[in-house]
Amino acid sequence: MSSLTLIGAHRAVSELLENRPESWDVVRFKGLFERLDRRNVDLAHEMLSLRSTGEVVARAEMGGRQEPDEASLPKYLVAEIDDLVVNPMWLIGGGIGVSLRAGAVSPDYRVFRSRGALLPRFVHHLLRSQPYLDQYLLYTRAQTTFDRRVQQPDLDNLPLPVPPLEEQRAIADYLGHETARIDTLIEEQQRLIELLRERRLAAVEVAVSDVQTSGPRLKHIIQSVRQGWSPQCYAWAADGVEMWAVLKAGAANGGRFRPMENKELPSEETPRPGIVVRRGDLIVSRANTRELVGSAAVVDGDFPRLMLCDKLYAFTLDEHQALPRFVAAVLGSRRWRDLIELEATGASHSMLNVSQADIVNLPMPVPPIEEQRRLITRLDEQTTGIDRLIVEAEQFIELARERRSALITAAVTGQIDVREVA
Known part of the structure; x- marks a missing residue:
């Protein structure tokens, strides 16, 4: 496999790929994946959907989704475990991921299977890394219409790094461990935010307890x-x-x-x-x-x-x-x-x-303005500290997500040798 010219339409990923390790090849998407077109004609498959997190989940878990018309169900695409599922209308928002379950997905999606040069776990991190999310955005911005879906020719020509299989496995193992650790920290901060919001709500309840629900x-x-x-x-x-x-x-x-x-x-x-x-x-x-x-x-x-x-x-x-x-x-x-x-x-x-x-x-029976001001002042005394802690927790989550994204990008593009840091 030869290196590709990484310029022009692929500028979001070109610099990273040009600086890849010497042992890594670069191959276009169409050379690494087969597009599948198996349909749900027997209606035997669980209905699946794709989250912006890259998770493929039961459609029922998504909530708020209109149930598909029964006549359209045979048109749904069958995806097996380790297949790559793509929502071309929401690629810029993260609508791509390797499925960990089998089922049927919307006919508006696309389903691909690796030809073997890339491991599914490595693919999942690679195609969701920030340089590739940026690249999907460039594809949509280059279009002359407001259609924000990534067109198949653009995806076909997308250049991807191809490390040796053992190195892909090491990268996937490393990222699995490190991202799980970061995700745990994020979940802890999210639980803290929920507790703080409950405390804030309790303070509000006390502050407005004398306001009547009539009048x-x-x-x-x-x-x-x-x-x-x-x-x-x-x-x-x-x-x-x-x-x-x-x-x-x-x-x-x-x-x-x-x-x-x-x-x-x-x-x-x-x-x-x-x-x-x-x-x-x-x-x-x-x-x-x-x-x-x-x-x-x-x-x-x-x-x-x-x-x-x-x-x-x-x-x-x-x-x-x-x-x-x-x-x-x-x-x-x-x-x-x-x-x-x-x-x-x-x-x-x-x-x-x-x-x-x-x-x-x-x-909305309102007390005199001065009483309203006093109530707000008392409420501020009780909630200012809570709000500050909520903001700090939200900032921690944002920084942790940025760290997670940077770590994935560095690993899948060879900027760090995970075999040395494991």
Whole structure:
């Protein structure tokens, strides 16, 4: 096998491959994988789906997915253990992985089998490493239409490193051990965040315990309502200051406004300044899981290019009557969560909706402004430390994920010799 010219369309991976160990070959994807087209004609296979984590799981585990039409089931593609499953419409978001179970996947997917030069465990890490995720993005950005799927000719011509089989096995073993260790640390921090959020919720419950769930409605203190827009966006976030972006439904989760929960708006889409979030807006999620639908938070900064999505409402309140942070705290308490969940509708537990009318008709008897300020001050005294710990845990998780990604990239491109560090 000869080395390939790694320039032009493959620039995201070219530098790494040019600096590979001398014993490693480079071969194009089409020389290493056979595309399979076995169909689920006997309807005997379990329905599978592909997560953005690269895991191939039972479709039922995904939640919120519309069940396939019975007539389409014979068209589903059969995948066996160790086959490579690709979602070409979501490659830039990680829609690729080696399956650890057999079953049938969507006919919109593609299924491949290694011809033997690459071990499945090595392939899984390689094709999910950051240089290759960047390369899939370059393929989609080079297209003249808004179709974000990676085309098969691009995938066929993708250059891949081919270490000796024993070295592939060593890399896969090393990454299996190291990524499991990092994943355990991440899971511990995620559990800590859940405990901290429970403590925060308990503090909110105490703070708003005297507010009654009857009386005047929220609509009486609302001056205006805006709802957003959900164009097809890139998978990554933008700053919302220099670059245009659209918030995701989770931007209000946990009672804190999360401006980086967004997706960058493609340059070919025309921004809509009228739905940009404003400092002091009360943001409420109209569509989410049962536990999160109706989540509320207050915009606490200036983001002149950050727009609402269609799953978020932005309420402007009459601040002579009610402070946005007070209202957000009340809406996040258990009694109001129960009211919201009673009104939420939807066929799936993983995606429920609450209407604007249901939200504005929630009870919201407000005490005098000075009492609201005192309540917020007391709440800050109890939650500031909790919020700081949550932010620190989230930052730890982000750094751990970056470390995980860098480690995988270094190993699968030969930047580290895993036989020496094992």
